[in-house]
Amino acid sequence: MSVTMLDKLWDAHEILTNDEGASLLWVDRHLVHEGSHHAFAKLAERDLPVAAPELTFGVADHYAPTRHRDHVDNADVAKMLDRLSRNTDAHGIRLFGLRDPRQGIVHVIGPEQGITLPGLLINCGDSHTSTHGAFGALAFGIGATQVAHVLATQTIWQTRPRSMRITVEGALPKGVTAKDIALHWIAKLGTGGATGHAVEYAGSTIRALSMEGRMTLCNLSIEGGARFGMVAPDDTTFAYLDGRPFAPKDDAWDAAVQDWRALASDAGADFDREVRIDAGDIAPTVTWGTTPEQALPITGTVPDPDSFDGARVKAAREALDYMDLVPGQKLSDIAVDQVFLGSCTNARIEDLRAAAAILKGRRAKVPGIVSPGSMLVRAQAEREGLDRIFTDAGLDWVASGCSMCVGMNGDTVPAGNRCASSTNRNFRGRQGRGARTHIMSPVMVAAAAVTGHLTDAREFL
Ligand SMILES: CC(C)[C@H](C(=O)O)[C@@H](O)C(=O)O
Numbered sequence: 378m379s380v381t382m383l384d385k386l387w388d389a390h391e392i393l394t395n396d397e398g399a400s401l402l403w404v405d406r407h408l409v410h411e412g413s414h415h416a417f418a419k420l421a422e423r424d425l426p427v428a429a430p431e432l433t434f435g436v437a438d439h440y441a442p443t444r445h446r447d448h449v450d451n452a453d454v455a456k457m458l459d460r461l462s463r464n465t466d467a468h469g470i471r472l473f474g475l476r477d478p479r480q481g482i483v484h485v486i487g488p489e490q491g492i493t494l495p496g497l498l499i500n501c502g503d504s505h506t507s508t509h510g511a512f513g514a515l516a517f518g519i520g521a522t523q524v525a526h527v528l529a530t531q532t533i534w535q536t537r538p539r540s541m542r543i544t545v546e547g548a549l550p551k552g553v554t555a556k557d558i559a560l561h562w563i564a565k566l567g568t569g570g571a572t573g574h575a576v577e578y579a580g581s582t583i584r585a586l587s588m589e590g591r592m593t594l595c596n597l598s599i600e601g602g603a604r605f606g607m608v609a610p611d612d613t614t615f616a617y618l619d620g621r622p623f624a625p626k627d628d629a630w631d632a633a634v635q636d637w638r639a640l641a642s643d644a645g646a647d648f649d650r651e652v653r654i655d656a657g658d659i660a661p662t663v664t665w666g667t668t669p670e671q672a673l674p675i676t677g678t679v680p681d682p683d684s685f686d687g688a689r690v691k692a693a694r695e696a697l698d699y700m701d702l703v704p705g706q707k708l709s710d711i712a713v714d715q716v717f718l719g720s721c722t723n724a725r726i727e728d729l730r731a732a733a734a735i736l737k738g739r740r741a742k743v744p745g746i747v748s749p750g751s752m753l754v755r756a757q758a759e760r761e762g763l764d765r766i767f768t769d770a771g772l773d774w775v776a777s778g779c780s781m782c783v784g785m786n787g788d789t790v791p792a793g794n795r796c797a798s799s800t801n802r803n804f805r806g807r808q809g810r811g812a813r814t815h816i817m818s819p820v821m822v823a824a825a826a827v828t829g830h831l832t833d834a835r836e837f838l
């Protein structure tokens with residue numbers, strides 16, 4: 378019988394099922410950030426130990442200051458960071474804290490350290506855990522109660538999602554990136570388009586993507602409603618992981634690669650849903666509204682809310698009101714006040730290189746910050762001289778963390794300001810109260826920085 382990668386991964390982790398059809402699954406890696414304190418408090422109430430501290434990894438990212446790290450002025454931020462260190466210390470959990478040179482955003486450092494590997498079940502109390510599925514892992518975000526359950530038992534109750542395959546074929550046009558593939562399918566299917574499904578990305582376009590690109594794509598799966606995104610591991614995956622600190626070594630590596638090759642969906646495996654996309658149809662895409670599905674090619678115009686169906690009419694009207702845009706306005710005429718290059722979506726080395734290629738020798742018309750996905754990415758970028766390109770352009774080069782993606786550390790966009798952002802969510806107030814966010818790829822952020830308005834990055838390529 379032909380089996381999907383989802384079913385292979387699921388069956389390998391299933392311990393038992395209950396009468397309602399939910400599965401109790403073994404968790405191979407549990408990643409915790411500052412938001413885990415509720416879960417640790419639940420454990421403390423019952424005086425429970427952490428079941429597998431060696432499989433649990435702590436990361437300071439959501440509240441990580443990106444400027445002054447020696448002394449955290451903001452008392453609320455300091456409290457969150459302190460709670461995480463106290464909880465991880467108390468339970469003997471390894472922490473990638475502020476002073477660790479490997480610190481960064483949880484979804485960037487897991488893969489970077491080789492903590493994320495094909496075939497593993499990976500949980501984190503964070504919706505963008507789907508990122509790790511790029512390696513052929515079963516990775517999904519969980520809520521606070523589930524985090525406590527995983528801490529206490531190293532298992533998780535979960536209902537098997539339906540399977541969905543998004544096949545993308547052909548060469549990506551110039552200036553079109555993994556971010557555009559994601560925004561394209563979410564705009565097409567909607568933010569609920571993949572609800573209840575695990576998305577496997579397949580096809581020649583996906584095979585040709587780097588691991589960075591695959592991670593960007595899997596990261597955004599949740600914005601299309603899917604809690605799981607995955608790509609079958611292949612030579613690109615193995616080349617990325619070979620030699621990573623936590624990856625297997627020598628004979629164990631060879632044996633692992635052999636196992637990992639068998640994870641791909643069998644030829645002829647049936648999916649509950651199939652979507653096909655021609656890469657040639659994808660253009661550099663930007664959001665104009667307040668959900669990731671409100672996105673269009675940069676060559677387009679702000680849509681007329683009445684051109685939508687049903688509830689989308691009202692949603693579009695409200696979005697345009699919040700975004701202060703009028704129908705018919707050219708997207709490339711929208712002026713921005715600032716830019717943000719960062720987040721677990723698009724702040725890996727390849728993203729920084731692509732943005733720097735546009736900014737090299739140019740000045741940004743608007744201010745902005747560049748926050749690398751991890752401190753190791755930051756160090757690598759500095760070795761390559763990318764930091765100078767950004768600072769010479771007039772942008773701020775800061776430390777790693779979630780930063781302006783969500784503003785929890787205090788890096789926010791002022792009310793009414795418009796930001797061209799490489800992040801994954803353009804919700805109201807996401808980057809700060811009253812802030813207006815346009816999501817796009819790193820090259821599009823760089824192009825917007827140079828011109829001061831949303832711009833087709835292909836003009837610079
Ligand atoms: C704060 C955290 C739980 C949240 C998430 O679940 O994704 C955040 O990372 C986000 O991107 O909105």
Ligand code: SF4
Nearest residue numbers: 505720721779782783
């Ligand atoms: S960078 Fe943004 S999307 Fe990613 S985990 Fe942090 S807040 Fe969430």
